[in-house]
Amino acid sequence: MSEATPSIQDREINRSQMKVTDEVAVEIRNMNKWYGSFHVLRDINLTVNRGERIVICGPSGSGKSTLIRCINALEEHQKGSITVDGTLLSNDLKNIDKIRSEVGMCFQHFNLFPHLTILENCTLAPIWVRKTPKKEAEETAMYFLEKVKIPDQAYKYPGQLSGGQQQRVAIARSLCMRPRIMLFDEPTSALDPEMIKEVLDTMIQLAEEGMTMLCVTHEMGFARQVANRVIFMDAGQIVEQNEPEPFFTNPQNDRTKLFLSQILGH
Amino acid sequence: MAHSAKSSVSYVRTEMLPEQAPPVSESGLVKWVRENLFSGPLNTILTVLSLLAIYWVVSHVFQWFAYGIWTANSLSECREVRNALYADGRNVACWAVLSERWNQLLFGFYPAEAYWRPVVALIVFFIAVAPVMFNFGGRKLAIFSAVSPFICYWLLWGGSIWGPILTALGFVLAWLAYGQITRKFGALAGIVATILVPLIYWRFGVAPLTGLVDGILPIGIENIQSKDFGGFMLALIIGITGIVLSLPLGILLALGRQSDLFIINKFSVIFIEVIRGVPLIVWLFTASLLLNYFLPPGTNFDLMLRVIIMVTLFAAAYMAEVVRGGLAALPLGQYEGADSLGLDYWQSMRLIILPQALKISIPGIVNTFIGLFKDTTLVVFIGLLDPIGLSNAIRATTEWNGIYWELFIFIGLCFFVFCYAMSRYSQYLERKLATDRH
Numbered sequence: 001m002s003e004a005t006p007s008i009q010d011r012e013i014n015r016s017q018m019k020v021t022d023e024v025a026v027e028i029r030n031m032n033k034w035y036g037s038f039h040v041l042r043d044i045n046l047t048v049n050r051g052e053r054i055v056i057c058g059p060s061g062s063g064k065s066t067l068i069r070c071i072n073a074l075e076e077h078q079k080g081s082i083t084v085d086g087t088l089l090s091n092d093l094k095n096i097d098k099i100r101s102e103v104g105m106c107f108q109h110f111n112l113f114p115h116l117t118i119l120e121n122c123t124l125a126p127i128w129v130r131k132t133p134k135k136e137a138e139e140t141a142m143y144f145l146e147k148v149k150i151p152d153q154a155y156k157y158p159g160q161l162s163g164g165q166q167q168r169v170a171i172a173r174s175l176c177m178r179p180r181i182m183l184f185d186e187p188t189s190a191l192d193p194e195m196i197k198e199v200l201d202t203m204i205q206l207a208e209e210g211m212t213m214l215c216v217t218h219e220m221g222f223a224r225q226v227a228n229r230v231i232f233m234d235a236g237q238i239v240e241q242n243e244p245e246p247f248f249t250n251p252q253n254d255r256t257k258l259f260l261s262q263i264l265g266h
Numbered sequence: 267m268a269h270s271a272k273s274s275v276s277y278v279r280t281e282m283l284p285e286q287a288p289p290v291s292e293s294g295l296v297k298w299v300r301e302n303l304f305s306g307p308l309n310t311i312l313t314v315l316s317l318l319a320i321y322w323v324v325s326h327v328f329q330w331f332a333y334g335i336w337t338a339n340s341l342s343e344c345r346e347v348r349n350a351l352y353a354d355g356r357n358v359a360c361w362a363v364l365s366e367r368w369n370q371l372l373f374g375f376y377p378a379e380a381y382w383r384p385v386v387a388l389i390v391f392f393i394a395v396a397p398v399m400f401n402f403g404g405r406k407l408a409i410f411s412a413v414s415p416f417i418c419y420w421l422l423w424g425g426s427i428w429g430p431i432l433t434a435l436g437f438v439l440a441w442l443a444y445g446q447i448t449r450k451f452g453a454l455a456g457i458v459a460t461i462l463v464p465l466i467y468w469r470f471g472v473a474p475l476t477g478l479v480d481g482i483l484p485i486g487i488e489n490i491q492s493k494d495f496g497g498f499m500l501a502l503i504i505g506i507t508g509i510v511l512s513l514p515l516g517i518l519l520a521l522g523r524q525s526d527l528f529i530i531n532k533f534s535v536i537f538i539e540v541i542r543g544v545p546l547i548v549w550l551f552t553a554s555l556l557l558n559y560f561l562p563p564g565t566n567f568d569l570m571l572r573v574i575i576m577v578t579l580f581a582a583a584y585m586a587e588v589v590r591g592g593l594a595a596l597p598l599g600q601y602e603g604a605d606s607l608g609l610d611y612w613q614s615m616r617l618i619i620l621p622q623a624l625k626i627s628i629p630g631i632v633n634t635f636i637g638l639f640k641d642t643t644l645v646v647f648i649g650l651l652d653p654i655g656l657s658n659a660i661r662a663t664t665e666w667n668g669i670y671w672e673l674f675i676f677i678g679l680c681f682f683v684f685c686y687a688m689s690r691y692s693q694y695l696e697r698k699l700a701t702d703r704h
Contacts, residue, residue, distance in 0.1 A: 072605075072606055074602055074605060093610065093611075097608045097609075100605060100608035101607070102608075107603065107606075109597070110599075111600060111602060111603030111606075112603070113603065113618055114622070115621050115622050124609075124617060125607035125608060128613050128617065129607065129608045129613075159701060173607070174606075174607075177607065177608070
């Protein structure tokens with residue numbers, strides 16, 4: 001990208017539409033998950049209000065990815081309840097598909113469909129899940145591709161794009177379903193440093209528009225600038241959560257202190 | 267030293283280098299010949315020896331091929347013609363067996379006045395698959411593709427036109443049953459009805475209905491029995507039907523083997539392992555001999571139909587494992603990407619997973635197709651007159667007793683042409699579907 005995007009720390013953030021409301025978007029109650037006999041998530045309680053921007057961090061294996069993957073049922077939980085947008089997550093496939101179509105997700109490795117063009121990637125779900133007419137779906141897709149600043153790549157295949165461009169397509173693809181909640185599972189971890197910024201910029205743009213977001217990320221700059229709440233997880237539990245400013249300047253738990261000293265120290 | 271080290275550390279490029287063409291000596295025919303044929307004394311000697319050997323083989327075989335005799339009515343006549351033509355007593359092929367038995371090699375004992383029917387059927391088949399193979403055409407051609415198997419069946423076996431039409435009606439009934447029963451009694455009842463309704467209709471409804479309608483409005487062409495089918499026509503009918511049916515069946519079995527549903531999973535595993543674990547020839551004998559014991563007395567279940575079913579099931583088991591390989595090769599992220607967008611199981615399979623898995627599996631799929639097509643020659647052992655069976659029959663006649671090479675070279679060449687065409691098509695398809703390169 002040739003245009004000068006300011007670095008994340010310097011970027012002016014328009015907070016006029018970043019409002020946390022009283023409406024509950026996601027409610028997780030006493031949720032437990034096991035992989036076989038391994039207790040990977042232990043008694044998770046989390047309420048996400050509409051408009052919240054939550055960053056989840058923690059060491060690898062702490063269960064942070066598993067937690068957000070439970071929200072759209074990519075992982076099954078064994079105990080407790082998850083309510084998304086007022087719908088209780090159950091084993092009913094119709095129910096799961098409905099929740100998935102309301103919740104957008106971006107993955108570490110983008111998971112674009114390599115056999116389809118960028119435009120087809122973006123129109124596939126609206127056409128087949130929402131039954132949107134093809135023309136309308138394409139217009140929506142072009143709108144969001146412009147938003148993530150790659151409309152000129154619409155007819156290329158994912159393999160012809162850079163990692164940063166692919167991740168922005170993945171974001172556009174999710175947005176085409178007009179989700180009410182967005183989940184990000186380490187969206188910048190597989191990217192070159194030069195490309196991390198363009199993806200974070202897109203995510204900030206999304207936050208500025210008032211999107212409810214749950215991000216698993218190690219981008220602490222993003223957490224400071226954009227998040228209204230930071231959650232630290234370790235060993236499958238929520239260890240500490242706070243607003244970003246006190247979280248970074250005055251962590252309480254020893255495990256949090258250690259983690260922050262390591263991640264911010266390098 | 268200190269001085270040079272310092273100057274090598276600090277360096278600033280002022281202009282970027284333009285791209286340049288590679289040196290001329292690194293390309294072209296001369297380079298290839300030198301590197302591949304004459305790269306050293308040993309390789310030069312080997313190249314010369316190989317050229318001599320090739321010359322020796324070609325000069326002898328070529329004479330046998332090219333001076334072959336094309337018009338004669340028997341092997342002894344062939345020899346007379348040869349002796350008259352070539353005084354030097356050279357050995358030449360007797361291709362006359364092909365020209366004299368041409369129709370038999372192609373059509374077996376199919377009535378000569380009806381030769382046009384299998385030819386038209388083959389053309390119909392190619393028109394039907396062309397849109398699928400080369401990705402063009404719209405709804406109308408798709409409808410034609412769906413109807414074409416019934417047209418081909420009617421052309422080949424003949425009889426009343428109402429038979430295939432009323433049989434095709436079974437699929438419409440299945441579709442209606444699925445829609446109606448699912449709406450009224452739920453998904454499981456819908457699936458059961460979709461399977462049962464057409465089966466019952468085909469077993470008890472088609473024959474009397476055909477008789478009835480044919481009595482009112484008799485339209486038909488001469489009925490030809492399966493026993494008259496033979497030659498490459500037989501090989502192509504069994505091969506093409508097996509190929510066309512084994513792919514969808516194999517895909518379903520592969521999905522079944524990956525399924526979490528216990529019964530479907532175990533059924534698929536047992537089916538694949540049992541079918542694949544027993545030689546095809548055993549299944550063919552089962553089809554020709556044993557099935558009669560199990561079927562209700564009085565059912566006349568055409569031998570060719572039984573063979574087609576067995577060949578299809580056999581190829582489907584292999585196909586399932588090939589497709590499973592493709593499914594396993596896909597990153598888990600593709601399944602999750604499809605799931606996270608809210609696509610249901612069949613949508614994600616059809617739109618995301620299978621297009622990619624099948625693309626990966628193309629070499630294996632075509633491998634199975636080629637194997638199946640060549641395996642059709644095994645039906646000779648249960649008495650069907652495929653090209654090999656016919657060649658045996660031809661060699662058993664007094665006219666052509668003692669001829670081997672010409673017949674088998676011809677049969678081998680024909681099979682090679684078909685198989686090589688499939689191979690080339692698969693390479694074309696792989697290139698066309700490659701989206702990961704610029």
